[in-house]
Amino acid sequence: MKITGPQSNTPAGRPTRTGQAAGGFSLGSTAGAASASAKAGVSGPAGPTSVASLMALQGVEGVDGPQERRRRAIRRGSRLLDRLEALKLAHLAGQGGAEALSALSLTGREERPDAEDAGLNAVLDQVDLRVAVELAKAAVAGR
Template identity: 50%
Template sequence: MKVNGTSGVGSANGASKPRGADGQGFRLPTAGAASAPVQAARATGLSGVMNVDAILALQEMGGPLERRRRAVRRAGRLLDVLDEVKLGLLSGDMSESKLDALRSAIRDEREATEDTRLEGVLDEIETRAAVELAKLECAKRAA
């Protein structure tokens, strides 16, 4: 069926596919002809998967603006974790989960950006987080 705007429904006139030499729709292939179409189908399916992988890889890379956004988001997460650690220290409730959160935030790989000032700020945030983690681990060992 074919829909033409809001005027209603009409039937679509399309070319019909040939159904075989005797006009029937389904036929089992002969033993010699069965292997060639199967091999072609496998190769086609594999190349389709490879194309999808290439598209996904391109989407993951992103441009310089996307890399900058991800770096800023990561820095924001690091600052949030540092703030939680600060509040935990002030309240006297420094839990192991906060230390683990700080460790994992530091371990996350940072993407390089083309902005040198942003890179400098990110380096300072990571350094502060690493220093705080080292101080907390030393204090934990001493206790």
């Protein structure tokens, strides 16, 4: 079947008006112009124009916000405690613990974010002191 273009579907003896559907419903003369102007004026949603506006949309306080610093400080403290536990288990197993010591040293050298919570800072100070003691003991023992 070949389609040649728009043709009327109405019976031959029935007159048609512009904008009238086959069932007798009329859209009116401004409907075509209104839909054409509506299509031309509509555009897609605009995205955020900068990283700051994107972060504001997400509710992030910024890269160095107090909550993010607190999370990073807690993560670092947890990793240090895990390394200390691995060192303890290596000593209990009678191994030298060289791998555990090197992991502890690497984690201890990471920058410590300063949390605004005085209690958290006090706990992290104690963890850092324990790490320093273990590293000093290993240095004296020549490991």
